[in-house]
Amino acid sequence: xxxxxxxxxxxxxxxxxxxxxxxxxxxDGIGDLQGIIAKLDHLADLGIGFIWLSPxxxxxxRDNGYDISDYRQIxxxxxxxxxxxxxxAQAREKGIRIVMDLVVNHCSSDHDWFLKACQSRDCPxxxxxxxxxxxxxxxxxxxDQRACFxxxxxxxxxxxxxxxxxxxxxxxxxxxxxxxxxxxxVFNMMNWWLDKGIGGFRIDVIELIGKDLDNRIYAEGxxxxxxxxxxxxxxxxxxxxxxxxETWSATPQTALLYCGKARKEVDMVFNFNHIEAxxxxxxGRFGTNLFDLCTHKRIxxxxxxxxxxxxxxxxxxxxxxxxxxxxxxxxxxPFRARSAKMLAMTMHLMKGTPFVYQGEEIGMTNAxxxxxxxxxxxxxxxxxxxxxxxxxxxxxxxxxxxxxxRDNARTPVQWDDTVHAGFTTGQxxxxxxxxxxxxxxxxxxxxxxxxxxxxxxxxxxxxxLDIITDGSxxxxxxxxxxxxxxxxxxxxxxxxxxxxxxxxxxxxxxxGPIIKDAKVVLSNLDWEGSPCERGINLAxxxxxxxxYDA
Ligand code: TEU
Ligand code: CA
Numbered sequence: 001x002x003x004x005x006x007x008x009x010x011x012x013x014x015x016x017x018x019x020x021x022x023x024x025x026x027x028d029g030i031g032d033l034q035g036i037i038a039k040l041d042h043l044a045d046l047g048i049g050f051i052w053l054s055p056x057x058x059x060x061x062r063d064n065g066y067d068i069s070d071y072r073q074i075x076x077x078x079x080x081x082x083x084x085x086x087x088x089a090q091a092r093e094k095g096i097r098i099v100m101d102l103v104v105n106h107c108s109s110d111h112d113w114f115l116k117a118c119q120s121r122d123c124p125x126x127x128x129x130x131x132x133x134x135x136x137x138x139x140x141x142x143x144d145q146r147a148c149f150x151x152x153x154x155x156x157x158x159x160x161x162x163x164x165x166x167x168x169x170x171x172x173x174x175x176x177x178x179x180x181x182x183x184x185x186v187f188n189m190m191n192w193w194l195d196k197g198i199g200g201f202r203i204d205v206i207e208l209i210g211k212d213l214d215n216r217i218y219a220e221g222x223x224x225x226x227x228x229x230x231x232x233x234x235x236x237x238x239x240x241x242x243x244x245x246e247t248w249s250a251t252p253q254t255a256l257l258y259c260g261k262a263r264k265e266v267d268m269v270f271n272f273n274h275i276e277a278x279x280x281x282x283x284g285r286f287g288t289n290l291f292d293l294c295t296h297k298r299i300x301x302x303x304x305x306x307x308x309x310x311x312x313x314x315x316x317x318x319x320x321x322x323x324x325x326x327x328x329x330x331x332x333x334p335f336r337a338r339s340a341k342m343l344a345m346t347m348h349l350m351k352g353t354p355f356v357y358q359g360e361e362i363g364m365t366n367a368x369x370x371x372x373x374x375x376x377x378x379x380x381x382x383x384x385x386x387x388x389x390x391x392x393x394x395x396x397x398x399x400x401x402x403x404x405x406r407d408n409a410r411t412p413v414q415w416d417d418t419v420h421a422g423f424t425t426g427q428x429x430x431x432x433x434x435x436x437x438x439x440x441x442x443x444x445x446x447x448x449x450x451x452x453x454x455x456x457x458x459x460x461x462x463x464x465l466d467i468i469t470d471g472s473x474x475x476x477x478x479x480x481x482x483x484x485x486x487x488x489x490x491x492x493x494x495x496x497x498x499x500x501x502x503x504x505x506x507x508x509x510x511x512g513p514i515i516k517d518a519k520v521v522l523s524n525l526d527w528e529g530s531p532c533e534r535g536i537n538l539a540x541x542x543x544x545x546x547x548y549d550a
Pocket of ligand 2: 028031
């Protein structure tokens with residue numbers, strides 16, 4: 001049977017770049033587009049097929065670019081539109097597409113649209129935002145909704161005598177998607193970027209664009225799918241691009257409403273069920289890490305099953321908002337490299353498109369800041385005020401931020417053991433992780449058994465084995481507390497993948513007989529001896545993939 005011609009984004013592996021922290025080319029301590037161009041060979045060597053580029057548009061950088069003040073300009077600290085065009089062209093020469101981060105649920109309070117909106121109730125831009133009058137009984141905001149980054153979600157503007165809504169805070173006023181004129185402006189801008197030859201979009205908090213404020217429905221509101229379908233018709237239809245929506249509220253039950261082929265909305269979603277399952281119920285991300293493997297693998301399996309025959313999964317543990325995987329799920333001590341490989345292997349060999357976050361390919365770890373002044377993230381600093389007001393001791397908050405805060409992913413990529421890890425010749429905008437002298441690209445790539453080399457093998461395996469892209473998924477050993485095991489099937493071929501998520505030796509009783517004639521196609525440790533009738537012994541954080549014909 002000839003293999004169905006899969007779209008490029010189903011066979012490729014993605015790589016997310018947070019430009020501010022990737023590579024600084026001009027010594028101002030801030031990563032930039034020319035810095036990315038300088039490192040394209042590193043990415044081509046890794047074998048990735050596209051870059052998800054976090055926002056590089058003009059922005060006051062209160063939320064590091066997720067607060068856009070001009071959608072058709074590049075932020076000067078990142079470079080120019082010519083630099084961007086050069087990045088797209090040079091990446092394409094290396095077989096790498098550029099997928100832009102699109103933030104259109106909100107813009108920056110510095111955007112011209114908003115500045116005009118605050119001058120008059122009568123200008124067309126006023127209705128690009130959500131405004132409400134003060135409550136007659138309290139003269140206060142319409143309701144008590146809190147902003148994600150602290151404070152009220154409603155901000156008073158004296159010049160027009162009204163409140164505006166900002167889900168993340170006053171610095172990011174919500175765009176009113178119920179206004180067709182706003183939607184037209186956004187779609188025109190999107191087509192302007194698509195016509196420049198980008199590979200698609202990652203769409204920031206797409207679940208929020210259909211909100212019903214008066215009934216306090218924020219995510220997955222009544223008009224969301226209608227607006228996404230309109231976006232698809234206006235911008236995506238007929239283009240050879242990839243679109244992935246960020247959806248914190250999506251579940252296996254609603255997934256196909258976003259990415260079912262016939263829906264004509266987006267190709268994939270980033271769901272966060274497996275991420276939030278480890279969060280403290282009342283403290284959210286700033287609580288303790290409650291990771292439980294059986295819960296984790298059950299959620300991943302539910303998503304595999306939900307999208308087995310339609311839609312498509314994204315596969316990730318890390319991004320610019322999340323802690324480093326080796327610190328959060330694996331080991332950032334003696335088994336750092338081995339656990340990094342195990343986490344990658346058990347994620348990448350499922351069905352879907354894997355996303356590697358910058359620095360993950362060398363097993364970078366959480367930052368472990370010790371002083372409040374080291375934190376940069378608007379959410380962390382905003383929540384610090386909220387938690388202090390609730391009486392949370394400062395050290396407890398620092399511990400929570402070090403466990404699960406967003407700055408963990410935003411310390412500069414560690415390129416080598418020179419000052420500031422080779423990220424900049426200037427003063428970095430955020431501290432470099434102190435372990436850069438050992439954990440860096442140069443050291444890791446010099447090691448034939450390094451994490452980078454393992455990611456190369458993993459990505460190459462995806463290219464070599466159709467079963468990884470096209471095979472079905474079945475969870476094995478669902479109740480085993482230490483091991484994530486699953487089986488991929490394509491016609492007679494079987495791929496068995498196992499990963500020990502603990503620092504203890506463990507045993508799998510049932511798989512030995514199944515794989516006695518199997519061939520090891522990848523392992524993060526030399527596989528001694530063959531599986532035996534009595535089961536399989538796995539060393540701490542050992543991962544193995546066997547291939548055989550049933
Ligand atoms: O994140 C959406 C988002 O909701 C997360 O910030 C999440 O709510 C929070 O971290 C939970 O603790 C997207 C971007 O990925 C993020 O970087 C932006 O800050 C945010 O939207 C606003 O654009
Ligand atoms: Ca720079």
